[in-house]
Amino acid sequence: MTAEKSRKNAALLTPEEMAAADRLTIAAGVPGIVLMERAGQAVARAALKLGAPGGAVLVLCGPGNNGGDGFIAARCLAAAGYRVETRLLKAAEALKGDALEAFGRMDMAALPLLKDDRIADDAAEALTRADLIIDALFGAGLDRPLQGGAAELVEAVNRSGKPLLAVDLPSGLNGADGAVPGVAIKARATVTFFRQKPGHLLYPGRALCGEITVADIGIEASVFDQIAPDTFINGPDLWLEAWPRPDPAGHKYSRGHVIVFGGPVTATGAARLSAGAALRAGAGLVTLASPPDAVMVNACHLTAVMLKKLAGVEAIADLLADRRLNAVLIGPGFGVGDKTRAAVTEILKAGRATVLDADALTSFATCPDALFAAIKDNPEPVILTPHDGEFARLFPGLEGGKLCRARNAAAKSGAVVVLKGPDTVIAAPDGRTAINRNAPPWLATAGSGDVLAGIAAGLLAQGVPGFEAASQAVWLHGEAGREAGPGLSAEDLASALKPAIRTLVEKTGQG
Ligand SMILES: NC(=O)C1=CN([C@@H]2O[C@H](COP(=O)(O)OP(=O)(O)OC[C@H]3O[C@@H](n4cnc5c(N)ncnc54)[C@H](OP(=O)(O)O)[C@@H]3O)[C@@H](O)[C@H]2O)[C@@H](O)CC1
Ligand SMILES: Nc1ncnc2c1ncn2[C@@H]1O[C@H](COP(=O)(O)OP(=O)(O)O)[C@@H](O)[C@H]1O
Numbered sequence: 030m031t032a033e034k035s036r037k038n039a040a041l042l043t044p045e046e047m048a049a050a051d052r053l054t055i056a057a058g059v060p061g062i063v064l065m066e067r068a069g070q071a072v073a074r075a076a077l078k079l080g081a082p083g084g085a086v087l088v089l090c091g092p093g094n095n096g097g098d099g100f101i102a103a104r105c106l107a108a109a110g111y112r113v114e115t116r117l118l119k120a121a122e123a124l125k126g127d128a129l130e131a132f133g134r135m136d137m138a139a140l141p142l143l144k145d146d147r148i149a150d151d152a153a154e155a156l157t158r159a160d161l162i163i164d165a166l167f168g169a170g171l172d173r174p175l176q177g178g179a180a181e182l183v184e185a186v187n188r189s190g191k192p193l194l195a196v197d198l199p200s201g202l203n204g205a206d207g208a209v210p211g212v213a214i215k216a217r218a219t220v221t222f223f224r225q226k227p228g229h230l231l232y233p234g235r236a237l238c239g240e241i242t243v244a245d246i247g248i249e250a251s252v253f254d255q256i257a258p259d260t261f262i263n264g265p266d267l268w269l270e271a272w273p274r275p276d277p278a279g280h281k282y283s284r285g286h287v288i289v290f291g292g293p294v295t296a297t298g299a300a301r302l303s304a305g306a307a308l309r310a311g312a313g314l315v316t317l318a319s320p321p322d323a324v325m326v327n328a329c330h331l332t333a334v335m336l337k338k339l340a341g342v343e344a345i346a347d348l349l350a351d352r353r354l355n356a357v358l359i360g361p362g363f364g365v366g367d368k369t370r371a372a373v374t375e376i377l378k379a380g381r382a383t384v385l386d387a388d389a390l391t392s393f394a395t396c397p398d399a400l401f402a403a404i405k406d407n408p409e410p411v412i413l414t415p416h417d418g419e420f421a422r423l424f425p426g427l428e429g430g431k432l433c434r435a436r437n438a439a440a441k442s443g444a445v446v447v448l449k450g451p452d453t454v455i456a457a458p459d460g461r462t463a464i465n466r467n468a469p470p471w472l473a474t475a476g477s478g479d480v481l482a483g484i485a486a487g488l489l490a491q492g493v494p495g496f497e498a499a500s501q502a503v504w505l506h507g508e509a510g511r512e513a514g515p516g517l518s519a520e521d522l523a524s525a526l527k528p529a530i531r532t533l534v535e536k537t538g539q540g
């Protein structure tokens with residue numbers, strides 16, 4: 030598969046982009062009702078997996094095309110022998126277009142869900158009778174919080190404890206950013222169409238989707254020629270092409286040399302975790318530079334990582350006169366304050382691919398613009414790896430959803446921004462973003478971020494471009510977390526990178 034085709038597989042579409050894909054497909058000659066038929070049939074297939082044959086299925090249909098998919102699913106499930114009851118949120122007279130056509134094709138009565146903007150008594154009884162509930166209330170067209178009877182209904186459905194299958198998106202969830210502005214359905218499974226939406230991957234939305242199926246409804250990938258999405262699922266489909274391939278005739282210097290700047294004698298562990306991870310990520314050499322009194326502590330713990338004494342910030346320029354040191358990492362355990370600001374400024378002046386983490390970020394809380402100016406003057410890629418707290422300190426005033434905050438931060442700083450968490454977002458200054466989904470919760474442990482920063486530096490040293498290096502690092506970190514498993518501590522992560530690295534090496538045909 031070509032890299033271009035793989036990237037299209039990894040694309041995530043906002044509701045607007047999905048609507049454009051729909052329009053382009055219709056304009057190319059596939060009627061909207063045909064797309065809706067395929068969508069509804071895919072929902073029915075998913076329902077077959079959730080509900081016992083012949084069981085009672087309640088299909089809740091909203092006023093738009095999401096409801097239309099529900100009518101098709103209802104018809105298919107009735108034909109398959111299920112006892113199907115369809116209920117409408119708004120009067121049937123409000124239906125139009127493809128949804129009206131789908132309603133007509135269903136040829137089944139559909140009673141109202143609400144009476145005087147409250148759940149109708151007989152609708153409440155229908156919830157109790159159902160073995161499976163299909164949520165076809167709202168999908169891509171949701172544009173405000175659910176209120177009144179619709180909100181009450183969603184809460185009652187959630188309380189019912191019945192298996193819930195959501196059509197496209199759990200109703201109440203914003204597909205563009207994963208936000209839930211009011212209440213939302215908590216589904217056991219979700220069937221979406223053509224490609225996933227950012228809201229399926231970003232919290233809180235991600236927790237509401239259950240198992241996600243992406244159904245092919247006949248939209249061709251050629252629509253991407255006009256839509257050009259810039260948000261992706263983070264994984265090999267997005268960046269395998271950029272995975273470093275060591276020259277078989279090369280040597281350690283041709284795999285890059287990372288220098289990690291470590292902290293004082295009382296805080297040496299973080300930089301050691303980073304240095305070890307940079308080596309595992311494939312850098313040919315890694316040197317840990319630390320204050321003279323910390324060198325001995327580091328020496329007691331390290332073997333393959335080399336050591337250097339750093340007398341003071343003034344010594345950084347001399348050290349970096351050696352151009353073979355081609356990637357720099359500073360921040361973990363370095364300490365917060367003037368000295369760190371000065372060190373970061375010297376490093377960025379030296380024009381190296383750089384990862385700034387932890388204290389290197391916090392030290393600029395009082396003067397973020399000075400940092401951004403220095404980043405923009407550095408011709409090599411810079412990666413920032415803040416968690417939410419560090420992000421808020423460095424980018425005060427950037428608000429909104431995680432995707433939007435990360436994207437704006439990358440544009441503002443000129444760096445690739447890795448906004449960490451269970452749904453880490455990686456954003457490039459050119460607008461590309463990736464959302465990560467493979468990180469297990471046991472990665473939330475002290476030192477785990479130091480390892481991530483080290484992996485990123487190791488990849489930069491091998492010449493991987495900034496956005497790809499950051500995305501690969503986040504994905505590898507997630508895989509290592511899964512490999513090490515529950516009970517891991519950050520020390521376990523670097524060696525747990527090996528199976529994922531082996532998989533990538535094999536995928537790129539180097540194995
Ligand atoms: N695109 C495609 O390729 C394909 C799309 N397909 C399907 O179409 C779905 C999108 O359909 P859609 O655009 O009609 O929007 P949908 O989610 O049904 O909601 C719109 C309705 O809700 C209303 N409304 C909105 N917010 C509200 C609120 N908070 N509270 C109350 N009302 C609210 C709004 O009315 P308003 O009151 O704003 O006038 C409007 O009537 C998509 O998710 C997928 O399932 C498939 O068939 C396959 C092909
Ligand atoms: N709930 C979670 N699920 C998965 N990964 C998480 C979760 N919470 C945090 N992480 C990941 O754990 C790492 C923690 O990094 P950080 O907060 O910098 O910790 P530290 O400074 O102790 O190294 C980040 O890579 C983050 O994405």
Ligand SMILES: [K+]
Binds near residue numbers: 166167198
């Ligand atoms: K829905």
